[in-house]
Amino acid sequence: MNMLVTGGAGFIGRWVVKKLLDENHSVIVLDNLSNGRLENIEEFKDNSNFKFVKGDVRDKDKLDEIFKDKFDIVYHLAASINVQDSIDDPETTFFNDAVGTFNILERARFQMFGKNGRMDGDSWILDSEENTYPCKVVFMSTCMVYDVSGSEGISECHPIKPVSPYGGSKIAAENMVLSYYSAYKLPAVVIRPFNTYGPFQKTGGEGGVVAIFINNVLEGKDINIYGSGSQTRDLLYVKDCADFIVLSGYSDKADGQIINAGTGRDVTINELADIINKGKVRVNHVKHIHPQSEIMKLKCNYSKAKKLIGWKPKYTLEQGIEETGKWIEETKLLK
Template sequence: MNILVTGGAGFIGRWVVKKLLEDGNSVTALDNLSNGSLENINEFKDEKFRFIEGDIKSKNDLDKVFEEKYDIIYHLAASIVVQESIDEPEKTFFNDTVGTFNILERAKKQMFGENGKMNGSTWEIDENDDIHPCKVVFMSTCMVYDISGEEGIDENHNVKPVSPYGGSKIAAENMVLSYFNAYKLPVVVIRPFNTYGPFQKSNGEGGVVSIFLKNFIDNKPINIYGSGNQTRDLLFVKDCADFVVTSGYKSKVDGQIINAGTGNDITINDLAKLIAGNKVPVNHVEHIHPQSEIMKLKCNYLKAKKLMGWNPHYTLEEGIAETKAWLALRVK
């Protein structure tokens, strides 16, 4: 298959690209390198891989990208930092919501033609249009959810955007699903829980596991925002990439919202203890934007298991060990 991955030079994106190439697909990665990095994709020298530096908000960039036809579009490009979205809501909205609309329009045009029109609920296709079917996989986030109970969060759980990041993702999700219901464009909305692993940034824009591990390796204190009683369901990136890719392959999930996580959560305090051991101190610091905090996130992924046959394979300890080894090599 010929596949497009937006945000393909980002943390999760590069693992999705890797999995797709291993499966024998041809892959185009589109990225404006605001969050991603060429270093993330340097290993992909395969003749079936190409990289385009461009922005999902740019018509000219998308004209270039869509000179080809794609069987699946994995749309991962986004502004992803929750705290940044509170300080720069306009940037987050245009990247995450308007950018997603642009991708949906290109996919619709590819599948039904520039001149295609709906007559009632049926498409009338212009025979002169060069059309090709495709599916859009939209990467959303667990950060759209309200606080979890002990039973975990399934796809029917209440949503409660506590940051412009969460609000922008919900708006984009609704647009994605509207294109399935209104236009019959195959789509799926995926909500992975907090993902970590090699190639994730370990600065303020990175995830909690990578930040804590980097401080441990550098023999610096680990700082926790707030009480540290907030919990996270931590999904190793290789499990996440497998989930993302599989959701594009499986037509059973078309028109659906699907979670991915481990079914287990850990407090940030316990995570810090697990990583710090007795080597570095653990401090609590004032939360920058406490209103954006979701105190308990725990995934119920039974829908993914039932419809996709997907299960996570890495334990937290295994994922942390692999991430730590990768970070340690980078420090040397």
């Protein structure tokens, strides 16, 4: 099959690309490299089934050009992903996450039903002169749309409560995705992975908490925790996340659905620091930059993913941290 992965040079995107290529699909990656990095996809450059295009999901002309290739599945991962940045610059986040998603949905609709196609009741009347081709959109949302979790974990029916423009933009995009499924019968699914970590995640200030903590320990630097550290996260290893994303595209049962992915185990940031640090460096608690954007408890109920598409996580937190630590250490030795 022919796949488009937007944001495919990003941390999670490169693992999705790897899995698709390993399964012998053709993959085009569209990425503007604002967050993604070419080194993430360096290993694929000689693969005849792989192509990289530098471009932006806000660029309609670029999208029109790319969609001249017909795609079986569009894995739409491109987004502004930093919660704190979204508070400081909400416009960029909104246009990337909500408007960019709309642009992708329109191209998928044109591909599947043509620009001249029209709905008659709940059926499509297509123009026989147009070269149409079926297409599915997998939209990657986030657990950051949810209200705080109870002890039982967050299911897809859990209340949403965006506490940042990032969460708000993702909900806006989700609603557009589901509206295209309902209004146009465009196959589409909204997926909400919980906090993902693993190899290829950035280790600097813009990276994830696991990567930052591991990197600091390796470099003998203090670990700084925003606020009390009592906030919890359900940490999903990136290989499990990529499996979930790809499976969501393969399964017709996922169409029209919102599906979570996580481990069902949450840890406080203080506990996470202890697991990674083992007393090697000092741990400090520092003032939170934007405390209003903090969700104090995130714990996933992934039973719908298990029932609907047969997915469940394979890695424990400790196994994922060990693999991530080895990768970060090996990467440092290569520099």
